[in-house]
Amino acid sequence: MQQIVPPYLLDRIAQAAAPRFPIAAEAARRALLREPPARLGIEPLPGLPSVLPDAPSAPDRRISDAEGREKLPGRLVRREGERATGDEAVDDAYDGLGDTHRMFERVFGRDSIDGAGMPLEATVHFGDKYDNAFWDGERMVFGDGDGEIFRGFTDSLSVIGHELAHGVTEHTAKLRYQGQSGALNEHVSDAFGALVEQYALGQDAEAASWLIGEGIFTDEVQGRALRSMIEPGTAYDDDVLGRDPQPGHLRDYIETDDDNGGVHLNSGIPNRAFALAATELGGFAWEHVGRIWYDVLTSGRLSPDEDFAGFAAETVRSARERFGPESREELAVMHGWSAVGIEVPPAG
């Protein structure tokens, strides 16, 4: 069954319109529930739509407050279904995890990080002026930022999606967090972080900013975001922060001992390949490149030490398997990699 109103809009109406437009909210809720999801266990065939029928998403969120200390998990302050607390970081984390869960569930049929409904746990207000957010293997952790360069890290939906995606990678491809496989791990988090934002906003590939962490910098910083997937190296250029150091081509790959072998730097290379393939195809990125990348992540064919070339070859193979040999999707993915200096040999 086709719906003309996209699921994210229905969902927004169902959730937000209730006080003023109770009839519209009820109608949207019914539309959301109308079609039982036919998802798990069915191998999608090439040519069939890759986005799954709409289904309500039921996350199990638990937000804790570290109250400015570097101690985890902190005090549990908001559980699933509980009302907003009025603490912006708590409520932003809660909403962002909901948006991320919804995209993974509705688009890819994956219920939570482990695919089996595991609770989404996050801690906010970690540390004193802590300039970071991370995934510690069990939970997402967000600092408040120093207030001079960085604002709170829950201000950006792509950052929340990025952290949750680290959990998904840990439960699937287990890409080792060092060198090229580490840069791929980072890339996967950026890719799904961007998709979560695009899905929540209903943006197609052309309308999307392809920025990671928009809104993370204070107004003092000359910069738009932490990274640009489509134009790596252009996200910021600031007196204090310096210039965005990300390469966007394999010839500029940075060999370094810092940052686990430059995982946050060299991720620019696959990021650009992904964004270029998405914009070549147009339309909603989660329906094509997102689907292909998710297939690769969950294929069981990636090695934990996968390098860029091996990963690229797997994305082309998955594009072919899902969308057909010499499909637009396969070609766009090959073009994306080629533009960043990674040639995938033709199938044979």
Next chain:
Amino acid sequence: MDVIVSRSGGLAGTRLTWEVRVDEQPDPDEWYILIDEIPWGEPPPVPPEPDRFVYRIRCEPHEATLAERQLTGPWRQLVDRVQETTDPKRLGAPESRPPRPTR
């Protein structure tokens, strides 16, 4: 003697460096004692955690790279002390090294 702490990685992938000239400090002996206590070469092992900071501590002839979670005991004391003593320098560009022959 210089102690140089650099912090790289993190979600933003930026690098900060703190540098302290121990002999110019009012309490150089305390610094030397602390540096002596550090178990150089044997930081406690932990798996890397995505987006966490990585610390590199240099203090001739010693050098160690630690994940944020490995900064405990005397390591933490030294890094805290360095960070309290001086302001960081922010360096956008990463510290590069010659490519390894395998890649």
